[in-house]
Amino acid sequence: MNATELLARRERLLGAGAPLFYREPMNIVRGDGVWLFDADGKRYVDMYNNVPCVGHSHPRVVEAMHKQAGTLNVHSRYLHEGLLDYAERLTDLLADSLRSVVFTCTGTEANEVAMAMARIATGGRGIICTDAAYHGNSAEVSKLTRARRGKDAEIRAIPYPQCYRPLQDGVSPSELTELYLEEVRAAIDGFEASGIGLAGMLVCPILANEGLPDIPDGFMPRAAEMVRDAGGLFIADEVQAGFCRTGRWWGYEVMDFVPDIVTMGKPMGNGLPLAAAAARTELVDTFRKRTHYFNTFASSPLQAAVGMAVLDVIEDENLRQNAAKVGEYLRDKLAKLQDRCAPMADIRGHGLFIGLEWVSDRSAKTPDRENAVDFANRMKDKGFLINNAGALGNVLKIRPPLVFQQEHADLFLTAFEETLGEIDGAA
Amino acid sequence: MNATELLARRERLLGAGAPLFYREPMNIVRGDGVWLFDADGKRYVDMYNNVPCVGHSHPRVVEAMHKQAGTLNVHSRYLHEGLLDYAERLTDLLADSLRSVVFTCTGTEANEVAMAMARIATGGRGIICTDAAYHGNSAEVSKLTRARRGKDAEIRAIPYPQCYRPLQDGVSPSELTELYLEEVRAAIDGFEASGIGLAGMLVCPILANEGLPDIPDGFMPRAAEMVRDAGGLFIADEVQAGFCRTGRWWGYEVMDFVPDIVTMGKPMGNGLPLAAAAARTELVDTFRKRTHYFNTFASSPLQAAVGMAVLDVIEDENLRQNAAKVGEYLRDKLAKLQDRCAPMADIRGHGLFIGLEWVSDRSAKTPDRENAVDFANRMKDKGFLINNAGALGNVLKIRPPLVFQQEHADLFLTAFEETLGEIDGAA
Numbered sequence: 040m041n042a043t044e045l046l047a048r049r050e051r052l053l054g055a056g057a058p059l060f061y062r063e064p065m066n067i068v069r070g071d072g073v074w075l076f077d078a079d080g081k082r083y084v085d086m087y088n089n090v091p092c093v094g095h096s097h098p099r100v101v102e103a104m105h106k107q108a109g110t111l112n113v114h115s116r117y118l119h120e121g122l123l124d125y126a127e128r129l130t131d132l133l134a135d136s137l138r139s140v141v142f143t144c145t146g147t148e149a150n151e152v153a154m155a156m157a158r159i160a161t162g163g164r165g166i167i168c169t170d171a172a173y174h175g176n177s178a179e180v181s182k183l184t185r186a187r188r189g190k191d192a193e194i195r196a197i198p199y200p201q202c203y204r205p206l207q208d209g210v211s212p213s214e215l216t217e218l219y220l221e222e223v224r225a226a227i228d229g230f231e232a233s234g235i236g237l238a239g240m241l242v243c244p245i246l247a248n249e250g251l252p253d254i255p256d257g258f259m260p261r262a263a264e265m266v267r268d269a270g271g272l273f274i275a276d277e278v279q280a281g282f283c284r285t286g287r288w289w290g291y292e293v294m295d296f297v298p299d300i301v302t303m304g305k306p307m308g309n310g311l312p313l314a315a316a317a318a319r320t321e322l323v324d325t326f327r328k329r330t331h332y333f334n335t336f337a338s339s340p341l342q343a344a345v346g347m348a349v350l351d352v353i354e355d356e357n358l359r360q361n362a363a364k365v366g367e368y369l370r371d372k373l374a375k376l377q378d379r380c381a382p383m384a385d386i387r388g389h390g391l392f393i394g395l396e397w398v399s400d401r402s403a404k405t406p407d408r409e410n411a412v413d414f415a416n417r418m419k420d421k422g423f424l425i426n427n428a429g430a431l432g433n434v435l436k437i438r439p440p441l442v443f444q445q446e447h448a449d450l451f452l453t454a455f456e457e458t459l460g461e462i463d464g465a466a
Numbered sequence: 467m468n469a470t471e472l473l474a475r476r477e478r479l480l481g482a483g484a485p486l487f488y489r490e491p492m493n494i495v496r497g498d499g500v501w502l503f504d505a506d507g508k509r510y511v512d513m514y515n516n517v518p519c520v521g522h523s524h525p526r527v528v529e530a531m532h533k534q535a536g537t538l539n540v541h542s543r544y545l546h547e548g549l550l551d552y553a554e555r556l557t558d559l560l561a562d563s564l565r566s567v568v569f570t571c572t573g574t575e576a577n578e579v580a581m582a583m584a585r586i587a588t589g590g591r592g593i594i595c596t597d598a599a600y601h602g603n604s605a606e607v608s609k610l611t612r613a614r615r616g617k618d619a620e621i622r623a624i625p626y627p628q629c630y631r632p633l634q635d636g637v638s639p640s641e642l643t644e645l646y647l648e649e650v651r652a653a654i655d656g657f658e659a660s661g662i663g664l665a666g667m668l669v670c671p672i673l674a675n676e677g678l679p680d681i682p683d684g685f686m687p688r689a690a691e692m693v694r695d696a697g698g699l700f701i702a703d704e705v706q707a708g709f710c711r712t713g714r715w716w717g718y719e720v721m722d723f724v725p726d727i728v729t730m731g732k733p734m735g736n737g738l739p740l741a742a743a744a745a746r747t748e749l750v751d752t753f754r755k756r757t758h759y760f761n762t763f764a765s766s767p768l769q770a771a772v773g774m775a776v777l778d779v780i781e782d783e784n785l786r787q788n789a790a791k792v793g794e795y796l797r798d799k800l801a802k803l804q805d806r807c808a809p810m811a812d813i814r815g816h817g818l819f820i821g822l823e824w825v826s827d828r829s830a831k832t833p834d835r836e837n838a839v840d841f842a843n844r845m846k847d848k849g850f851l852i853n854n855a856g857a858l859g860n861v862l863k864i865r866p867p868l869v870f871q872q873e874h875a876d877l878f879l880t881a882f883e884e885t886l887g888e889i890d891g892a893a
Contacts, residue, residue, distance in 0.1 A: 051565070053569075054753065055751045055755070056751065056754035067540060067545075069538050070539070088540060095539075096539070100535075101532065104535050110497075111495060111522065115484065118469060118476065120472060120493070123472065145763060148574070148575075154605070176757075177575070178582065178605065178606035179604060179605035310763070310766065311739075311768070312764075324483065326481065331485060334574075335517060335573065336737070338480070341738070
């Protein structure tokens with residue numbers, strides 16, 4: 040069945056508008072490490088997918104899944120030592136205060152838990168987020184999606200902190216931090232004034248969906264402090280930033296602070312639905328007692344075995360170090376191409392998570408979504424999977440599996456230079 | 467590590483109050499077909515778990531998972547024929563009108579989708595449920611959990627329809643149906659009067675969590691008609707009733723009507739997180755267009771391969787027929803014991819889903835939760851896993867994997883009779 044036929048069948052079975060990547064959608068049939076293969080046998084370097092963090096079809100993860108599925112997979116109303124071993128291993132990777140965990144199946148569910156936990160603990164209902172956020176697809180969590188002022192009294196979005204298009208031009212870096220903190224202060228005050236009360240602030244510590252901006256120095260630690268001083272809890276959504284993506288275990292380490300609640304998901308099970316909210320034990324206790332939370336497929340022996348295998352591979356294959364090293368290599372090489380690539384106005388990110396700000400005019404910083412999309416499609420045709428993202432849709436997102444090596448970066452850079460030669464606007 | 471140590475460790479790592487079954491929690495380490503094995507090597511007939519519907523660790527499901535995980539497991543923004551094959555096979559099992567499907571990871575997420583779908587399609591916000599319902603753990607879906615009048619203006623709960631403790635005594639069966647339908651009518655009128663508008667009605671077609679009552683004749687089809695006539699959509703939550711549990715493929719078939727939206731989950735992947743909302747294509751189209759719904763781990767090749775293997779096993783091993791036949795056998799045998807078992811006041815259910823109403827006084831119908839719990843714990847000690855459930859917590863729930871055979875029923879019945887000899891109140 041060719042792509043046109045598959046597409047028609049898909050629209051009938053899944054409904055028209057189920058999202059697809061690229062102008063000509065890909066028919067991927069196999070994955071191995073950083074490589075994906077389509078039905079025609081063409082191979083692609085996967086530079087987009089963070090879920091298969093230890094690589095597509097990693098044999099150790101596949102075998103752990105196989106063994107556990109053939110032994111036991113049942114819900115969590117029985118004791119299971121493997122689950123506790125995993126919970127212990129996982130929380131040992133977190134800051135000392137984050138000792139207990141609620142497992143879920145999806146990042147959405149983890150953020151549902153985190154929001155409920157903060158609201159129960161504080162008695163407040165108000166959640167602060169950014170104005171270009173995405174934290175999940177449920178009715179409650181999707182209130183945080185690109186939240187508009189006044190749409191929901193319990194949600195207040197601040198302009199996401201960034202250095203590239205700052206809230207105000209011509210201010211010093213430290214003044215810029217203060218300006219964004221004033222937005223947090225205003226949101227807190229707004230919740231107090233309206234009687235809604237502050238529950239907390241929920242953000243990705245590296246602002247991945249916002250477009251991975253350089254964040255004004257000290258913003259995250261000081262925002263967390265401000266939220267805590269006002270009686271709220273700071274929730275770090277590590278669904279994208281966690282599990283060594285940044286070269287550190289957690290995005291909050293990059294930002295040099297410790298959140299009250301951490302949510303995690305995507306890479307956690309290398310593709311098995313597995314997510315969690317971790318927090319101080321007393322927060323989890325109170326949440327459990329108030330909600331009697333139960334999630335049929337979560338906290339299962341299967342989740343535990345697969346999650347443990349992912350941690351084993353990350354550590355045994357030194358993937359954290361690899362993400363830091365290869366990420367830096369790729370970012371440096373891209374920086375060297377910047378003079379010859381007029382649209383690539385800003386290069387940023389952490390570890391193996393890089394954002395390229397694509398503009399039509401560097402001095403005006405005019406976002407150029409259309410040509411970012413075009414560039415991603417050209418790179419895809421050359422066998423390299425990246426895509427556009429960010430608040431304005433004009434940031435090229437590079438986020439390969441953590442097993443991505445220098446040799447793959449070099450292949451990419453060659454294709455990148457070739458593509459520069461093809462496009463308008465390149466010097 | 468013994469159970470006491472495991473329990474202490476669990477409270478620390480997962481928080482105190484994470485739910486557990488039985489007075490002495492079980493430490494289950496292995497599952498095979500209808501059997502579960504604890505760490506001491508003691509085996510139990512699993513008569514509770516519906517998730518492993520084709521049996522614990524079924525080799526065909528395990529191999530399908532193994533093969534697909536070793537080939538490709540990636541999100542749904544690429545085309546994948548296996549996913550479409552599964553969607554087609556699944557929708558072919560549903561009523562003709564239910565042609566399109568939104569896959570999710572959990573039943574909660576499926577009900578989130580269904581509620582959003584109904585609200586988008588109708589423009590109304592009001593959802594009718596029963597007063598002893600449970601449909602999931604998110605903020606939005608948990609508004610339906612044992613909903614209290616007036617707590618949320620968008621949710622109206624009707625007294626769940628039942629014959630055992632009817633809304634009014636001394637009325638004829640057909641009058642009883644009318645009385646419950648009047649409750650639906652009042653809820654619809656309430657939503658209209660308040661300006662909230664009707665989105666739909668969301669119920670389990672066999673009222674599993676309510677306690678699996680005998681439902682007044684014709685209630686479900688007529689309630690569905692009434693909701694539709696008022697411009698709403700009828701959502702059947704088949705998370706428990708679906709996949710041949712009742713001896714039919716779907717609970718709505720038992721009740722002889724066709725819903726507008728069907729949600730499904732638990733048994734769908736035999737333990738892999740897999741759930742869905744199916745509906746008419748135009749409802750799914752509209753939902754997709756309005757929400758751009760995306761769920762990272764859902765609609766994956768892994769979900770499709772495992773879901774397909776479950777359907778294969780159900781059909782090849784005639785599990786639907788088995789559920790009907792063995793369920794009837796067990797229900798008949800229990801009925802024969804009823805005279806000798808004063809607490810067992812009502813025996814009901816469909817296929818391999820049986821509810822035993824436990825009372826301290828048959829004429830007063832006094833619910834006896836405490837002794838239902840005691841009975842379940844005694845049966846567990848004898849090697850048979852059942853549990854208490856229902857609106858009043860006094861219904862013994864029997865819901866084994868669909869591979870449960872007559873020989874297992876006979877073992878259970880022997881232990882059941884033995885236990886009757888031990889308890890107070892048995893004749």
